Amino acid sequence: MVPLEELYVTVVGILLLAALGACIPVLLQIFRDGLERQRKRTSGERNRGTEADDADSSASARQRTETTARLTCDHCGATNDSEFSYCRCCLERL
Numbered sequence: 001m002v003p004l005e006e007l008y009v010t011v012v013g014i015l016l017l018a019a020l021g022a023c024i025p026v027l028l029q030i031f032r033d034g035l036e037r038q039r040k041r042t043s044g045e046r047n048r049g050t051e052a053d054d055a056d057s058s059a060s061a062r063q064r065t066e067t068t069a070r071l072t073c074d075h076c077g078a079t080n081d082s083e084f085s086y087c088r089c090c091l092e093r094l
């Protein structure tokens with residue numbers, strides 16, 4: 001006759017193995033979903049990041065060209081060419 005403890009351990013072990021076997025496909029599916037989601041998120045972030053970088057660089061370049069090519073009058077706010085010494089609208093010194 002098999003001792004009760006040994007029977008108990010055997011039954012529990014078989015149940016654990018069965019549960020693990022049933023869980024493995026689900027866990028693999030969850031793992032694959034997680035990987036897929038992470039890859040999508042990182043690629044999306046990378047795309048968003050490059051877009052933001054491009055927008056930032058173009059905006060700063062535009063601002064740079066504006067500041068080099070044009071001057072804004074402190075008195076009336078009119079834009080004047082950088083070679084002007086006096087505002088073309090209010091004739092104040094730039």
Ligand SMILES: [Zn+2]
Nearest residue numbers: 073076087090
């Ligand atoms: Zn002015």
